[in-house]
Amino acid sequence: MSANTVVDPPKKRFYRQRAHTNPIADHCFDYPVKPDEMDWTKLYPDYDSNGDKKVELLDVGCGYGGLLVTLASVFPDKLSLGMEIRVKVCDYVQDRIKSLRSEFPDEYNRIACIRSNAMKYLPNYFSKGQLSKIFFLFPDPHFKKTKHKWRIISKSLLADYAFLLRVGGIAYFATDVEQLYTWMDNHFKEHPLFTQLTADEISSDPIFAKLFDCSEEGKKVTRAGGKKFVAAFKRIEDPFLG
Numbered sequence: 001m002s003a004n005t006v007v008d009p010p011k012k013r014f015y016r017q018r019a020h021t022n023p024i025a026d027h028c029f030d031y032p033v034k035p036d037e038m039d040w041t042k043l044y045p046d047y048d049s050n051g052d053k054k055v056e057l058l059d060v061g062c063g064y065g066g067l068l069v070t071l072a073s074v075f076p077d078k079l080s081l082g083m084e085i086r087v088k089v090c091d092y093v094q095d096r097i098k099s100l101r102s103e104f105p106d107e108y109n110r111i112a113c114i115r116s117n118a119m120k121y122l123p124n125y126f127s128k129g130q131l132s133k134i135f136f137l138f139p140d141p142h143f144k145k146t147k148h149k150w151r152i153i154s155k156s157l158l159a160d161y162a163f164l165l166r167v168g169g170i171a172y173f174a175t176d177v178e179q180l181y182t183w184m185d186n187h188f189k190e191h192p193l194f195t196q197l198t199a200d201e202i203s204s205d206p207i208f209a210k211l212f213d214c215s216e217e218g219k220k221v222t223r224a225g226g227k228k229f230v231a232a233f234k235r236i237e238d239p240f241l242g
Helices: 066-074 087-103 118-125 145-150 155-164 178-190 199-203 208-212 216-224
Strands: 055-060 079-084 111-115 131-137 165-175 194-196 229-235
Touching (some): 066 079, 066 087, 066 111, 079 087, 118 155, 131 155, 155 178, 165 178, 178 194, 178 229, 199 229, 208 216, 208 229
Parallel strands (some): 055 079, 055 131, 131 165
Antiparallel strands (some): 165 229, 194 229
């Protein structure tokens, strides 16, 4: 394929897959033993392995890539990564990025998508304090009480997110399920390393308002006339240190 060849956008109907996946099941994944062993040059065309620029923005369960595309325009100087557990959905996002890169050279070289399980392998990809933003948009609510342990926000997982987020970094979440919103909101409020953004901080945040409709799930809720619940929490200094 020549440098000027435009790749057709992927058609979503060919990438359909069940919306729900058991995140605790033993899926087959390739993942680095530690962050230093991850070869990011395979994902980002202009990645400098000898430079100091690393992935900063992480979309957990990126779905069909709507947020990733938005991040490319809002934060064009930062590297963004989508992590998706479903095979066909991840394939779609990767093909979507290829198409965008062919049509708009240099505009989408800093977004990428990999298939992995964020509940298990985040520390294999990212080092302490590496991330500045992490997103959880419309995650699976896992309504049954016996499956609450599958939810992407929990006490144990918040410890991982706090480890990977730098001080001042922000975790965002959105859902159309009020019960799940309350669950996530309470977990963040109870964690000593997170504090909710103030109204002034939200109003000056360039990405917060876009979280309502940038994803496919968000757009679906809008079409159905449903409610959306969005919040953001900042990583703070450990109050028990010093």
